[in-house]
Amino acid sequence: xxxxxELTKNFGVTTALNRISFRVKKGEILGFLGPNGAGKTTAMxxxxxxxxxxxGTARIAGxxxxxxxxxxxxxxxxxxxxxPIYRDMYVRDYLRFISTIKGMTGPEGKRRxxxxxxxxxxDQVRNRIIGKLSKGYRQRVGLAQALIxxxxxxxxxxxxxxxxxxxxxxxxxxxxNLGGNRTVILSTHILPEVSMICERVIILNEGKLIxxxxxxxxxxxxxxxxxxxxxxxxxxEQITAVLQSVPGVLKVECRDDFLDSMLSFNVEVSQTEDxxxxxxxxxxxxxxxxxxxxSTSLSLEDIFIKLVTREEEEPSV
Amino acid sequence: xxxxxTLFKREFASFFVSPVAYVVLAIFLIITGILFYSNLLWYxxxxxxxxxxxxxxxxxxxxxxxIRPLFANISVILMFMIPALTMRLFxxxxxxxxxxxxxxxxxxxxxxxxGKFSATLTFFVVILLLTLVFPVFLYAVSEPETGPMxxxxxxxxxxxxxxxAVGTFASSTTENQxxxxxxxxxxxxxxxxxxxxxxPGTGTMSTVLQYLSIIEHYDPLTQGILNxxxxxxxxxxxxxxxxxxNRVLLSKKWRG
Ligand SMILES: Nc1ncnc2c1ncn2[C@@H]1O[C@H](COP(=O)(O)OP(=O)(O)OP(=O)(O)O)[C@@H](O)[C@H]1O
Ligand SMILES: [Mg+2]
Numbered sequence: 171x172x173x174x175x176e177l178t179k180n181f182g183v184t185t186a187l188n189r190i191s192f193r194v195k196k197g198e199i200l201g202f203l204g205p206n207g208a209g210k211t212t213a214m215x216x217x218x219x220x221x222x223x224x225x226g227t228a229r230i231a232g233x234x235x236x237x238x239x240x241x242x243x244x245x246x247x248x249x250x251x252x253x254p255i256y257r258d259m260y261v262r263d264y265l266r267f268i269s270t271i272k273g274m275t276g277p278e279g280k281r282r283x284x285x286x287x288x289x290x291x292x293d294q295v296r297n298r299i300i301g302k303l304s305k306g307y308r309q310r311v312g313l314a315q316a317l318i319x320x321x322x323x324x325x326x327x328x329x330x331x332x333x334x335x336x337x338x339x340x341x342x343x344x345x346x347n348l349g350g351n352r353t354v355i356l357s358t359h360i361l362p363e364v365s366m367i368c369e370r371v372i373i374l375n376e377g378k379l380i381x382x383x384x385x386x387x388x389x390x391x392x393x394x395x396x397x398x399x400x401x402x403x404x405x406x407e408q409i410t411a412v413l414q415s416v417p418g419v420l421k422v423e424c425r426d427d428f429l430d431s432m433l434s435f436n437v438e439v440s441q442t443e444d445x446x447x448x449x450x451x452x453x454x455x456x457x458x459x460x461x462x463x464x465s466t467s468l469s470l471e472d473i474f475i476k477l478v479t480r481e482e483e484e485p486s487v
Numbered sequence: 488x489x490x491x492x493t494l495f496k497r498e499f500a501s502f503f504v505s506p507v508a509y510v511v512l513a514i515f516l517i518i519t520g521i522l523f524y525s526n527l528l529w530y531x532x533x534x535x536x537x538x539x540x541x542x543x544x545x546x547x548x549x550x551x552x553x554i555r556p557l558f559a560n561i562s563v564i565l566m567f568m569i570p571a572l573t574m575r576l577f578x579x580x581x582x583x584x585x586x587x588x589x590x591x592x593x594x595x596x597x598x599x600x601x602g603k604f605s606a607t608l609t610f611f612v613v614i615l616l617l618t619l620v621f622p623v624f625l626y627a628v629s630e631p632e633t634g635p636m637x638x639x640x641x642x643x644x645x646x647x648x649x650x651x652a653v654g655t656f657a658s659s660t661t662e663n664q665x666x667x668x669x670x671x672x673x674x675x676x677x678x679x680x681x682x683x684x685x686x687p688g689t690g691t692m693s694t695v696l697q698y699l700s701i702i703e704h705y706d707p708l709t710q711g712i713l714n715x716x717x718x719x720x721x722x723x724x725x726x727x728x729x730x731x732x733n734r735v736l737l738s739k740k741w742r743g
Contacts, residue, residue: 179743181742181743186743212743215587218587218591219590219591219740220587220590220591220740221740221741221743222740222741240593240595241593243591243592243593244593246591248588248591250584250587250588250591251584252584254583254584254585254587254588255585255588256497256501256585257583258501258504258505259497259501263500267493267496267497268592270489270493271490271493271494271592271593271594272592272593273593315588
């Protein structure tokens with residue numbers, strides 16, 4: 171459905187995208203993951219025709235984005251970063267405008283607007299001015315706008331950015347449900363979001379594509395070690411020493427958690443076997459109070475750091 | 488065509504939610520009203536005085552002594568006011584990022600430009616129609632010549648179209664509306680005064696600079712002289728600046 175080949179974009183001396191190639195199959199949900207300035211937005215802007223690539227090509231449903239730009243754009247619904255929509259318009263007028271511009275008029279357009287309003291939960295705000303809506307609702311209008319042409323492809327740049335946790339969940343569910351058999355590309359900073367929604371992930375860093383895989387594989391290959399968090403009341407040094415002595419433990423970090431008047435231990439362990447019960451046993455047999463024990467996965471930052479450093483060590487990845 | 492019409496309607500409607508448009512409309516009508524009244528006063532005082540002077544009385548007429556100075560004044564006001572109408576067109580879309588979405592729809596750049604241009608031109612025509620109260624008043628109290636009145640309005644319309652094209656271009660180059668307005672005003676003024684630096688005589692330099700000057704082409708129209716070269720001049724300026732706008736949009740896609 172989407173074929174990207176050797177896409178490069180330079181802004182003056184900065185290279186925002188460096189020979190990116192990937193393909194997205196019909197119906198697939200693909201995530202762009204990467205730190206700030208990685209080139210996610212630039213890649214989306216090229217696909218949606220707002221920027222022209224310095225070199226390389228991309229095809230959308232078989233249409234070249236440069237030579238057959240109009241046909242390619244007809245296939246796409248796009249939600250840019252922070253949903254830039256006309257703030258001085260009423261929701262219903264705005265959606266009507268979008269539907270005519272995407273070539274949906276008459277009864278067909280009316281029906282489409284109606285169903286999109288329902289899908290995006292915009293019924294109560296249809297007669298309000300967009301600029302006066304809350305951020306979450308503006309985001310929904312943005313999503314509605316992308317969906318109106320009933321596009322085969324949806325491209326969304328950080329669709330959950332800046333929303334409160336409840337709205338994030340709602341928007342995520344919307345995206346999952348509305349995806350249907352559409353091909354979806356979305357970008358995010360949030361790793362769990364990717365594993366929740368996406369079937370495949372592309373990791374970008376400084377304009378380069380450094381990994382393409384399923385979220386599960388990425389997690390597995392990147393996290394050779396896992397972490398266990400323990401909350402204990404007792405003498406810090408002795409506990410650290412005892413934990414160190416447990417086989418399978420690689421590293422122990424101790425932090426004073428003043429709020430709960432307990433010590434937090436971050437224990438890095440190799441992933442070959444589960445040693446959580448052995449750690450608990452040690453604490454209890456020493457008559458210290460075990461208040462908390464849970465395994466924590468690596469955060470997105472850790473993964474970025476690992477990937478980026480790995481890349482520097484072995485540039486052929 | 489359909490796309491253009493959709494874009495036109497949205498753009499035209501957005502004038503009526505913009506306070507700037509109302510301010511421009513009000514100021515324009517008030518100032519032209521004052522000018523009309525003062526010109527009229529001047530005209531009547533002088534023409535009464537001239538009854539005593541049999542030489543002068545034949546040379547005073549509505550076209551040359553009322554319509555022509557009035558429209559000369561109006562053209563100066565337009566030079567200031569039209570940039571205030573056009574500054575928003577692209578600059579605001581760029582600042583708020585809506586242009587990114589607009590250009591992701593299946594629309595041609597030229598349709599976007601023409602939609603914005605024609606909507607502004609239509610709003611300008613609405614303003615011009617409101618000034619028709621002045622000629623209506625003249626017809627009520629006197630017998631002005633109809634021909635010069637029509638060509639004067641045509642000149643106003645053509646000059647307005649050129650200024651709007653210049654303003655559209657200026658707006659496409661920046662995301663700052665104030666810069667867009669200043670740039671448009673600067674360009675208008677340049678076209679206005681370029682004739683002043685033309686050397687005396689009929690050399691090539693002089694001919695070219697005279698040809699570029701707006702006044703050279705506008706003044707005949709306010710006197711009722713209809714020349715195709717004047718009309719072609721205004722149309723060329725309009726087309727040239729719309730074309731340049733298209734180039735700016737294209738180059739933004741390359742440079743980011
Ligand atoms: N219009 C532009 N002009 C110059 N440089 C640009 C432009 N747009 C992007 N860049 C640069 O290109 C690089 C990639 O930017 P991009 O916006 O694609 O990153 P991103 O992955 O979307 O980041 P974020 O997570 O912050 O949204 C950055 O270094 C940025 O400074
Ligand atoms: Mg971005």
